[in-house]
Amino acid sequence: xxxxxxxxxxxxxxxxxxxxxxxxxxxxxxxxxxxxxxxxxxxxxxxxxxxxxxxxxxxxxxxxxxxxxxxxxxxxxxxxxxxxxxxxxxxxxxxxxxxxxxxxxxxxxxxxxxxxxxxxxxxxxxxxxxxxxxxxxxxxxxxxxxxxxxxxxxxxxxxxxxxxxxxxxxxxxxxxxxxxxxxxxxxxxxxxxxxxxxxxxxxxxxxxxxxxxxxxxxxxxxxxxxxxxxxxxxxxxxxxxxxxxxxxxxxxxxxxxxxxxxxxxxxxxxxxxxxxxxxxxxxxxxxxxxxxxxxxxxxxxxxxxxxxxxxxxxxxxxxxxxxxxxxxxxxxxxxxxxxxxxxxxxxxxxxxxxxxxxxxxxxxxxxxxxxxxxxxxxxxxxxxxxxxxxxxxxxxxxxxxxxxxxxxxxxxxxxxxxxxxxxxxxxxxxxxxxxxxxxxxxxxxxxxxxxxxxxxxxxxxxxxxxxxxxxxxxxxxxxxxxxxxxxxxxxxxxxxxxxxxxxxxxxxxxxxxxxxxxxxxxxxxxxxxxxxxxxxxxxxxxxxxxxxxxxxxxxxxxxxxxxxxxxxxxxxxxxxxxxxxxxxxxxxxxxxxxxxxxxxxxxxxxxxxxxxxxxxxxxxxxxxxxxxxxxxxxxxxxxxxxxxxxxxxxxxxxxxxxxxxxxxxxxxxxxxxxxxxxxxxxxxxxxxxxxxxxxxxxxxxxxxxxxxxxxxxxxxxxxxxxxxxx
Numbered sequence: 001x002x003x004x005x006x007x008x009x010x011x012x013x014x015x016x017x018x019x020x021x022x023x024x025x026x027x028x029x030x031x032x033x034x035x036x037x038x039x040x041x042x043x044x045x046x047x048x049x050x051x052x053x054x055x056x057x058x059x060x061x062x063x064x065x066x067x068x069x070x071x072x073x074x075x076x077x078x079x080x081x082x083x084x085x086x087x088x089x090x091x092x093x094x095x096x097x098x099x100x101x102x103x104x105x106x107x108x109x110x111x112x113x114x115x116x117x118x119x120x121x122x123x124x125x126x127x128x129x130x131x132x133x134x135x136x137x138x139x140x141x142x143x144x145x146x147x148x149x150x151x152x153x154x155x156x157x158x159x160x161x162x163x164x165x166x167x168x169x170x171x172x173x174x175x176x177x178x179x180x181x182x183x184x185x186x187x188x189x190x191x192x193x194x195x196x197x198x199x200x201x202x203x204x205x206x207x208x209x210x211x212x213x214x215x216x217x218x219x220x221x222x223x224x225x226x227x228x229x230x231x232x233x234x235x236x237x238x239x240x241x242x243x244x245x246x247x248x249x250x251x252x253x254x255x256x257x258x259x260x261x262x263x264x265x266x267x268x269x270x271x272x273x274x275x276x277x278x279x280x281x282x283x284x285x286x287x288x289x290x291x292x293x294x295x296x297x298x299x300x301x302x303x304x305x306x307x308x309x310x311x312x313x314x315x316x317x318x319x320x321x322x323x324x325x326x327x328x329x330x331x332x333x334x335x336x337x338x339x340x341x342x343x344x345x346x347x348x349x350x351x352x353x354x355x356x357x358x359x360x361x362x363x364x365x366x367x368x369x370x371x372x373x374x375x376x377x378x379x380x381x382x383x384x385x386x387x388x389x390x391x392x393x394x395x396x397x398x399x400x401x402x403x404x405x406x407x408x409x410x411x412x413x414x415x416x417x418x419x420x421x422x423x424x425x426x427x428x429x430x431x432x433x434x435x436x437x438x439x440x441x442x443x444x445x446x447x448x449x450x451x452x453x454x455x456x457x458x459x460x461x462x463x464x465x466x467x468x469x470x471x472x473x474x475x476x477x478x479x480x481x482x483x484x485x486x487x488x489x490x491x492x493x494x495x496x497x498x499x500x501x502x503x504x505x506x507x508x509x510x511x512x513x514x515x516x517x518x519x520x521x522x523x524x525x526x527x528x529x530x531x532x533x534x535x536x537x538x539x540x541x542x543x544x545x546x547x548x549x550x551x552x553x554x555x556x557x558x559x560x561x562x563x564x565x566x567x568x569x570x571x572x573x574x575x576x577x578x579x580x581x582x583x584x585x586x587x588x589x590x591x592x593x594x595x596x597x598x599x600x601x602x603x604x605x606x607x608x609x610x611x612x613x614x615x616x617x618x619x620x621x622x623x624x625x626x627x628x629x630x631x632x633x634x635x636x637x638x639x640x641x642x643x644x645x646x647x648x649x650x651x652x653x654x655x656x657x658x659x660x661x662x663x664x665x666x667x668x669x670x671x672x673x674x675x676x677x678x679x680x681x682x683x684x685x686x687x688x689x690x691x692x693x694x695x696x697x698x699x700x701x702x703x704x705x706x707x708x709x710x711x712x713x714x715x716x717x718x719x720x721x722x723x724x725x726x
Contacts, residue, residue, distance in 0.1 A: 002207035007257035009047035009213035015366035017384020030220030049121035052085030079253035088363035102138035136171035142258035277311030279371035286461030358392035377671035386450035407546035439507030454683035488676025499525035511600035586698035606683030614646035630666035657702035
């Protein structure tokens, strides 16, 4: 007798750099109990995919889990899938790295389980039409992918009753259409609703197939799901009821489904699951899309016309978030450098193994985008990516025997204009003369740390739901809901942190403040800018040594009587054999009119934890009253401010030759994660403010920046003599 088949797959993953306790909680609450539940049903056979990051952690911390996997494999009750070891978005990395990542996970599964996987988990199901060739060349023969992709291609739901074949350049792979309806029902609908849905499909197609493949975190990590799935018994009941309906229903692994006779051939457009395409849109488009989809639902037209309504695509995140793009382009630069080394040294590729490992770790997808998960907004995840990329670059510098200063002039961030990349043993600095001469990236090479890894504050499309959010304690307890349907908040009053920045929060941003702009106004997001030096281009010149960069802009100061010509020159000199960067500003006007201006130099640095006793601020080498990194402070007639992180044993200090006013304030973003709305510390803004009388002769400002171990930055002789300069 023909049986209806439910192909069942689970995907488990934790990002590079996530906290140990998050790994442990996810393992204890979801990964281990789920597989133990599977073991308790002898007739059950499913597919499991885990990222190599998670496999490595479990091998070290819970070897019994690998023993459980081995037992299920020996009994033919478990199939393992491959994928990118460090869970990259395959379309976001060079094809050589995509293949290498898959080969790395294949090797792990072979060495630990004697398995040669033929199925591939596509990270976030992000599909582009060229992927069949890449996937097939990596050795995979099938992959599960959302039915959404098929619907966008014009298929009907009624057609998605089995596997499909697709190809690129003749390289064939089999596609299994994951049902969105089942993704939402399991485990958030009742067991009866799930069985009713499957029975309905079986009645119209008795020997047909339904595919379910989704995140294992749904079964114990998402809010209240451990209680729902295990304590209240949803998962046990589901497997039990499925077993009782074995006369017409069979749960099978994905590989068995992929081996069935194909339903047909399909060519899919660039896509992901619908939520991802929504999240990738810019804020205004995000809201317009959401409103239109809601209107279709209200009019009862979503099923008819929904296929023609779609959001953006994953690469849109690289436009939406410049921080993601900068991280991505740093990753590509390291990958290109590794490929160039291996091409020049074909017999020495083994020497580059550590660089490759670190590069692959730096390709972990999670902080390159943001949706209902914290992603890009989680500073500790971004920090881990930068750490691995900087470490990989350091390895390649050693292999290439690169010592001392060096520089490149190229379009680093892929916007059509050149940036300057200056490197020495201490720093890698990326300057953007085309937009304000901003310091985009300052990485500490010896310590594998990016100081400028901050976030610009934005108004996100989901912020309009903040007013509807309830605190966790007030959440209704009558039903376990999907994280797509609940709006929780970790604290009240988050709306006061919704500030929109109009420029990228990085380094050496040059303000000419309007009258009335003081510390309080600046802190509340009222900038009041009279100059045109933040977004506009500077001309630049590098000296022959590559150690000194000068940037000049002949701009304007906007006044009621008409614009004043204003010239700003800023010079960055990397002092040989030290961790010092000397910065000089020269400000002048050919038509000064006796005007004084309030000039501010803004820098933004991030040591992750804003409110910890071992991370603090020093003003003139003393702790002020407000010394936490997330505190607010304004000081007059001082010379220096330092941020100290004793946990990382790092510090950054900026000192002025003459006395200045210094402001410091935290960068807080309000983001949405699976736990609800939360305030996240993204770094500290530091502004050096001074009154500058304009004249035809340049007004000179001298600063010194140092970063590294605290004892190399804060103690000993003063960084500069404390005297004023004109």
